[in-house]
Amino acid sequence: MAHRNDPDTIRRLLTTPGRWAVVGLSDNPERVAYGIAKYVQRLGMEIVAVHPKAESVHGAPGYASLADVPGRIDVVDVFVRSELAGAVVDEAIAVGAGAVWLQLGVIDEDAAARAAAAGLDVVMDTCPAIDAPRLGIA
Numbered sequence: 093m094a095h096r097n098d099p100d101t102i103r104r105l106l107t108t109p110g111r112w113a114v115v116g117l118s119d120n121p122e123r124v125a126y127g128i129a130k131y132v133q134r135l136g137m138e139i140v141a142v143h144p145k146a147e148s149v150h151g152a153p154g155y156a157s158l159a160d161v162p163g164r165i166d167v168v169d170v171f172v173r174s175e176l177a178g179a180v181v182d183e184a185i186a187v188g189a190g191a192v193w194l195q196l197g198v199i200d201e202d203a204a205a206r207a208a209a210a211g212l213d214v215v216m217d218t219c220p221a222i223d224a225p226r227l228g229i230a
Contacts, residue, residue, distance in 0.1 A: 095204040101213050102223050105191055106230075109136050110166030113158055113189070115180050117141040117171065119149050125171040126150075128195070131221050132169070135230060140165075158183040165189040169220075170198055178203040185210045195219055 112132055117125045118141070129139050130150055140161055141147060141154035148154045155161045158168065158180070168184040170177050170192060177194055181203035184192045191213035194200065204214045224230040 095201055095208075095214060095216050097215050097218060099227065101191075102215055102218075103227050103229065105167055105193065105213065105215065106135060106220055106224050106227070108166075109138075110190070111138045111140065111164060112167045112169050112193075113140050113142050113155075113161055113165045114149075114169045115142040115158065115172060117149050117154075118143045118145060119147045123171075124195075128169075128171075128219060128221055131224075131230075135220065135224060137167075158187050158189070161187070167191045167193055170194045172198065174199050178206075181207050185212065191215070193220070196222065 114129045117129050133139055139152045141149040141152055144156055146154040146156045168189045170180050177198050177200040181192050192207045194216040196219040199217050204216050207214045
């Protein structure tokens with residue numbers, strides 16, 4: 093069965109202050125993740141960058157992997173290719189994240205099902221910068 097995004101879940105994730113680990117976020121302003129991470133910050137979220145280079149971005153600390161991020165992670169925002177998303181989702185489950193948000197174009201039905209079965213909220217194939225205005229949040 094194909095995953096369907098729940099508008100109430102999206103609204104809650106975008107309006108409840110939380111800590112978002114943005115996987116694939118680097119200090120390259122040409123990358124989509126760079127602008128979306130800033131947008132999520134403006135919504136009131138704390139961000140941490142998760143990238144192999146572990147760069148600090150938008151004043152937020154950078155870590156090489158989700159396992160390296162200290163403290164709780166409310167949402168893992170996934171900016172990697174679909175074929176790599178499953179491993180990120182498995183890491184999100186392992187670190188006890190509350191939700192995974194697979195960005196626009198990032199689709200992995202099996203990973204979404206694993207996350208949901210583990211009790212995580214799942215949003216897939218959409219973007220906060222699309223959903224927040226659509227839901228009247230920003």
